[in-house]
Amino acid sequence: MLSAARIPSVCVTCQKTHFLEVGQEIAEGQLKWFERFSCKCGHGFEAGGVGLPATGMRRSIIAQSGRAEVWVDDPNKVPQILALLVKGLGVPEADARQRLAKLPAVAFEGTHVEAAFIAIALEQGGVVGRIVNHLPK
Numbered sequence: 001m002l003s004a005a006r007i008p009s010v011c012v013t014c015q016k017t018h019f020l021e022v023g024q025e026i027a028e029g030q031l032k033w034f035e036r037f038s039c040k041c042g043h044g045f046e047a048g049g050v051g052l053p054a055t056g057m058r059r060s061i062i063a064q065s066g067r068a069e070v071w072v073d074d075p076n077k078v079p080q081i082l083a084l085l086v087k088g089l090g091v092p093e094a095d096a097r098q099r100l101a102k103l104p105a106v107a108f109e110g111t112h113v114e115a116a117f118i119a120i121a122l123e124q125g126g127v128v129g130r131i132v133n134h135l136p137k
Helices: 055-065 075-089 093-099 112-124
Strands: 002-010 017-027 030-038 044-050 067-072 105-110 129-134
Touching: 002 055, 002 112, 017 055, 017 112, 030 112, 067 112, 075 093, 075 105, 075 112, 093 105, 105 112, 112 129
Parallel strands: none
Antiparallel strands: 002 017, 017 030, 030 044, 067 105, 067 129
């Protein structure tokens, strides 16, 4: 599964407009992000990392690929869900607790790949979540 976007960008070498490609995937059991730029003049680069990408990159991916929500229902699993969101993704604990105060609830909202990653992690912890995908506007 891949979520991606193309962002207009100016080449620093030739000053022509091309596209920066940004995206996410699940690889080797990890949530990974990437960005790459390739110009006809020969200039280019690639970068990537593990975890959530920068906020602007996520916004672009959601705007072009759509967003997804992970819904949960089981009040007995809230501690496990909180641990995943807070320790695993760095979601502020107060925000996560507020989201989960009344079930069913959206435990997480982000890109399609992020939602799939969260759903897999929840399932491995014995929590059933369902993904609701929304197309881009």
